[in-house]
Amino acid sequence: MSPAETERHRCFLRLFTAHEPAVRAHVRRLVPARADADDVMQEISVVLWEKFDAFRQGEDFRRWAFGVARFEVLAWLRDKGRDRLVLDEEVVAKLAEETAADEPRLERQREALEVCVGKVPREQRDLLMRAYEPESRIQEVAQSSGRSVAGFYQWLHRMRRMLLDCVRRAAGQEVNG
Amino acid sequence: MKVKEELESLIGAYVDGKIDEPGLERLNALLRRDAESRRVFAELLNVDSALAALAADWTAVRQPPRRGWAFHPVITAAAACVALAFGGWWWARSTAPFATVMEAAGCPGWVEDAELRGERCEIKAGTMSLRTARGARLVIEAPAEFSFESAQRIRVRRGRLAAEVPPTAKGFTVITPTGDAIDLGTRFGVDVPLAGAAEVHVFEGEVIAKAAGATEKQSLRGGDAVSFGEHVHTVRELRTSAFIQPDEMPGLSAGLAAGQRARSEAALAVLRRDPDLIALFDFEAPEPLPGVYRRVQGRWPGSHAPEFVGVGDHLKLDVGGLRSWPRLTLAAWVRLDRLGAPYQSLLHTDGWGKDRPGQVHWMITELTTMRLALYANQLAPGAEETHGYPDSRTSVLPEQGRWVHLVVVYDCEAGTVRFFFNGRFDKETLQSVANPARLGPAQIGNWDRHDRKLSGRVDELILLGRAMSDEEVRALFEAGTPYR
Numbered sequence: 001m002s003p004a005e006t007e008r009h010r011c012f013l014r015l016f017t018a019h020e021p022a023v024r025a026h027v028r029r030l031v032p033a034r035a036d037a038d039d040v041m042q043e044i045s046v047v048l049w050e051k052f053d054a055f056r057q058g059e060d061f062r063r064w065a066f067g068v069a070r071f072e073v074l075a076w077l078r079d080k081g082r083d084r085l086v087l088d089e090e091v092v093a094k095l096a097e098e099t100a101a102d103e104p105r106l107e108r109q110r111e112a113l114e115v116c117v118g119k120v121p122r123e124q125r126d127l128l129m130r131a132y133e134p135e136s137r138i139q140e141v142a143q144s145s146g147r148s149v150a151g152f153y154q155w156l157h158r159m160r161r162m163l164l165d166c167v168r169r170a171a172g173q174e175v176n177g
Numbered sequence: 178m179k180v181k182e183e184l185e186s187l188i189g190a191y192v193d194g195k196i197d198e199p200g201l202e203r204l205n206a207l208l209r210r211d212a213e214s215r216r217v218f219a220e221l222l223n224v225d226s227a228l229a230a231l232a233a234d235w236t237a238v239r240q241p242p243r244r245g246w247a248f249h250p251v252i253t254a255a256a257a258c259v260a261l262a263f264g265g266w267w268w269a270r271s272t273a274p275f276a277t278v279m280e281a282a283g284c285p286g287w288v289e290d291a292e293l294r295g296e297r298c299e300i301k302a303g304t305m306s307l308r309t310a311r312g313a314r315l316v317i318e319a320p321a322e323f324s325f326e327s328a329q330r331i332r333v334r335r336g337r338l339a340a341e342v343p344p345t346a347k348g349f350t351v352i353t354p355t356g357d358a359i360d361l362g363t364r365f366g367v368d369v370p371l372a373g374a375a376e377v378h379v380f381e382g383e384v385i386a387k388a389a390g391a392t393e394k395q396s397l398r399g400g401d402a403v404s405f406g407e408h409v410h411t412v413r414e415l416r417t418s419a420f421i422q423p424d425e426m427p428g429l430s431a432g433l434a435a436g437q438r439a440r441s442e443a444a445l446a447v448l449r450r451d452p453d454l455i456a457l458f459d460f461e462a463p464e465p466l467p468g469v470y471r472r473v474q475g476r477w478p479g480s481h482a483p484e485f486v487g488v489g490d491h492l493k494l495d496v497g498g499l500r501s502w503p504r505l506t507l508a509a510w511v512r513l514d515r516l517g518a519p520y521q522s523l524l525h526t527d528g529w530g531k532d533r534p535g536q537v538h539w540m541i542t543e544l545t546t547m548r549l550a551l552y553a554n555q556l557a558p559g560a561e562e563t564h565g566y567p568d569s570r571t572s573v574l575p576e577q578g579r580w581v582h583l584v585v586v587y588d589c590e591a592g593t594v595r596f597f598f599n600g601r602f603d604k605e606t607l608q609s610v611a612n613p614a615r616l617g618p619a620q621i622g623n624w625d626r627h628d629r630k631l632s633g634r635v636d637e638l639i640l641l642g643r644a645m646s647d648e649e650v651r652a653l654f655e656a657g658t659p660y661r
Contacts, residue, residue, distance in 0.1 A: 021230065028226035029219050033194050037226065085201045091208045091215075098212065099219045109220065110227040117231060132232035134327055135348075157189035164224050 012052050015061045016045065022107060023065045029099050030073045030092050032084065044072045063100070070096040105171065112170035116163050128159055180207070184214055188221050233327070234273050275325035276315070279306045282430040283478025284319065297324045300336065302479025306426040311346035313360075314423040315339070319474055320371075326352070333375075339366045339420035342382075351377075356388040356405030363399075366420035370471070378402040378415050386410060416486070416514040418578030418633060425579060431661035438477045441637075444656035448639065455616065455640040456496035468492035470622065475636040476510055476580050476659040482636040483622065490630055491522075491623035496640060497616025505614040506641040507539050507549075508584040508650070510657060513577050514632040516545045521631040523547075523583065524638070525624035526617055535612030537619075539585060540629065545572040547603075549585045549594050551614060557592065557607035567606035569596035580636070582654045588644045589613050595647075600654025602647050616640065 023044065028037040047068055055064055074093065077086050087095075099106060117125060130141045131152075142152035187204040190196040196204065207214045274292035281287035283303030293307070300319040307315045310328035317323065321336020331338070332352040342349045342360045349360045351367045353375035358367055363382020369375040377386050381399045388405040395410050397403060402413040421429070448454060458466070460481045465472060468483070470490050475482035483492045509523055521541040529536065534553040542548050547569040555565075562568050573581055576599070584597035589611040596603040621638060622631040637657065645653070 024230075025223060025226045028229075029222040032191065034226065034229050085196060085198060087201070088205045088209065091205055095208070095215055095219060098215060099223075102216070102219065106219065106223045109223055110230075113224065113227040114231060117228075128228070129232045132228045134233055134329070136232075153189070153193050153195065156193065157186070160189070160192075160221055160224050160228070161185060163228070164220055167224065168220075 008052070012049060016048065016065075019062045019065055020045075021110075022062055022103065023069055025106070025110060026066055026096075026099065026103065027069050027073060030070075030087075030096055031076065032086055036076075036080075040069075040073055040076050043076070044069050047072060062103070066096075066100045066103075070100070108171035109164075109167040112167040113163065115170055116166035119166065120159075120163075124159070128156075131156060181217075183207075184217060185221070188218055192222065192225050273310055273328075275328040276307045276309045276331075279308050279314075280426050280430045281305045282426065282433050285478075293325055295324060295326065297322065302474070304421050304426065304429060304474075304478070306423055309346060309349070311349070312343050313346035313349045314341040316421045316423055316426060318421050319478065333367060333369045335369050335371050337366070337368050337420055339422050340364065341423050353405065354389070356386060356391070356410075359385040359387070361385065364422075365397075366417075368416075368419060374404040374406055374411075376402060376404040376413055376416075378413070378417065378420070380415075380417055414515065414632070416632065418512055418514045419484070419486075422578065428660035432659045433478070435661045437657075437659055437661065440655075441477070441657045444653060445637070448641075448653075451641065453641055453643040455502070455642050456494070456638075457640075458494070458621075458638040460636065466492050466494065468620070468622075473634060475634070476657075480636070482512075482634040484634045485622040485631050488628050488630060489623065491625075492621040492635075493618070494621060495618045497642075499617065501535060501613035501615050502642050503589045503613045504642065504644040505537070505587045506584065506639070506643065506645040506650075507537075507587075508582070508637075508639040508641070508645075508653060510580055510582055510636040511573075511631075512580050512634040512636070513541070513573060516541065516574060516577055516632075517543055518630075518632065519543045520624075520629040522620065522623050522629040523631065523635070524619055524621055524640075525629060526615065526619040527625045529626065533615055533617075535589075535615040537614050537616060538624070541573060541631070542568060544568070545574045546570070547573065547583055547585065547596055547598075549587060549596075551587070551608075551612055553610065553612055554608050555610035557609040560606060562606065567594035567596075567608070569598070570604040571596070571598050573598070580659055582657060584645070584650050584653070586644045586650070587614055597647075597650045597654075599658070600651040602650075 024037060024041055027040050028034060031037050031040060048065055074089060077089060077092060080086060120128065127141060127145050130136060131138060138152065139149055142149045145152060147155060184207050187200055190200055191204060208218055274294055276293045278287060278289055278291040281289055284300050284305050285302060287305060300317060300321045302319045304316060304318045316339045318337040322334040323331055323336060325331050329348055330350045330352060334354065338351060340349065340360065341364050342362055344362050347362045351358045353367060353369045355375045358365065358377045361383040363384060364380040365384050366378040367375060377384060377397060379397045379399055379401045384397045385394050386397050386403055387394045388408055388410055391408045400415055402415045403410040404413050445459065448457060460475065460483060468491050470483040470485050470492050472481055473484045474480060507524060523539040525538045526536045529552060536552045538550040540548050548566050550566040556562055582599050586595040592608045592611040594606045594608065621635055623629055
């Protein structure tokens with residue numbers, strides 16, 4: 001690599017590193033499963049680098065990356081939609097647009113999550129983290145909690161709902177309904 | 178209220194991948210028509226991704242249960258890693274590193290405390306110890322290429338890795354091109370050669386092995402070893418010491434830091450000028466010596482040593498010619514993998530017969546002692562040995578899995594065979610019949626008649642046509658030891 005190339009590469013890495021969690025969360029909101037988000041993120045990271053020439057210094061990297069992400073997610077959905085249950089393109093496009101605009105609030109909620117999870121009793125917190133850790137096996141986690149798999153999924157829904165209430169409050173949001 | 182509950186239940190099923198087609202249709206309909214529904218949807222998925230990020234970090238720092246457990250400030254959001262490929266560069270990120278370099282002994286370009294995430298790593302020389310975020314200790318020996326996929330997964334393309342996995346890191350997985358090893362709380366090693374099947378060696382505990390493409394997994398216990406064939410596992414002989422273990426690292430690092438390599442080279446330079454030198458093999462010549470063996474790292478970062486693994490492995494040499502040697506010193510740095518085989522050859526001249534009295538066989542016996550057998554020699558009356566040949570008193574057993582310096586000094590006029598371990602005199606055996614030693618065509622690590630394969634590596638073999646003094650042997654060891 002020439003010195004200019006190296007510098008450009010460094011610059012990209014700095015920006016990408018800073019915004020990757022937000023881009024990933026954005027993608028997660030648009031695809032059915034967390035593993036799908038990993039898939040699409042790989043693609044997006046490559047495209048961002050390839051198109052980095054078109055990115056102007058001083059521009060909003062996150063906004064630019066969200067645009068690339070939206071395009072890649074829609075392409076991915078079109079590809080996978082034939083044999084997977086995915087949301088309508090129209091719905092996803094709306095979600096992409098609205099959540100990109102709402103990202104500052106959503107980011108505050110994500111930041112608040114750690115505090116909220118910290119308030120969950122130890123045993124339940126362990127279960128929750130085990131259910132979400134990479135390569136987790138829900139059946140095993142369910143079993144060790146003494147619940148049926150269906151019952152465990154119900155419990156997970158309740159936990160997410162409860163945590164959403166908490167992060168809304170913690171992020172200075174009103175509690176709805 | 179009803180709609181809100183229905184919406185949340187549908188979102189739950191969607192997030193968990195449990196939604197059916199009618200459910201998805203309904204969810205689509207609700208989201209399409211109502212911005213508030215989309216807002217709840219986005220928020221719940223936002224919580225979902227933040228939970229995943231938190232869990233990845235949480236598992237990374239999870240410790241055995243302790244009282245008053247609270248979230249550590251280092252736990253922040255986002256940890257799942259994406260390997261990112263562009264222009265041959267691999268790179269990945271997460272807020273928490275997957276592993277940290279503890280020691281880098283002779284690894285150019287590597288520093289201690291370096292944090293590894295998903296980047297592609299290469300160690301050209303030396304040995305590196307790492308600690309994963311979940312507390313597994315790894316030692317990787319060069320030449321190696323690898324990358325972490327998470328604190329719990331390492332992909333090894335090439336190299337030798339020893340792992341010590343505490344309960345906190347149970348499930349730690351080593352992925353190789355030919356198969357995977359999943360740890361269940363144990364000590365094990367994985368050897369990934371540049372070409373051919375990777376091997377898994379379990380020193381202690383249990384490991385699940387799965388060859389690439391295989392449907393069956395295999396549970397391996399301490400003492401088991403397999404190589405990954407095409408969809409199958411082939412049983413191997415356990416080679417504990419093919420792997421540098423975590424407890425060996427501090428000594429190796431300190432040795433390098435203390436300049437042992439330079440001392441060793443200086444000592445060899447002096448020996449090379451010794452008029453009585455018959456041969457000195459440091460195994461560094463660019464053209465490999467003839468034979469069947471693996472060329473692996475020697476005592477020093479980036480140096481070379483032959484390693485004998487399979488039945489019949491050997492290295493051929495032909496030194497010393499037809500003349501006889503009234504005095505002979507044999508010295509070698511050896512790293513023994515396993516012991517207890519009837520005989521393991523250090524140096525065996527070809528054949529064993531009447532026509533060549535004094536021909537030399539130098540070996541490790543099944544009692545793990547050192548033996549120097551010269552054809553037609555006889556033990557003096559009253560000798561301790563019961564097998565007819567001079568044997569050392571000390572066993573090499575305590576040195577198994579580490580580099581050990583073995584020396585034997587023969588003097589036919591004095592009728593003595595003197596053994597040395599790591600520079601220390603072990604014992605002298607007297608011979609009543611003592612022929613001058615003969616060399617000529619020979620093998621290192623085996624014998625041309627029966628398999629007497631040495632299990633391990635040999636580095637720096639010296640044949641000297643005079644008797645080294647005790648002081649010289651000690652100095653040779655001290656100059657050449659890689660440890661401090």
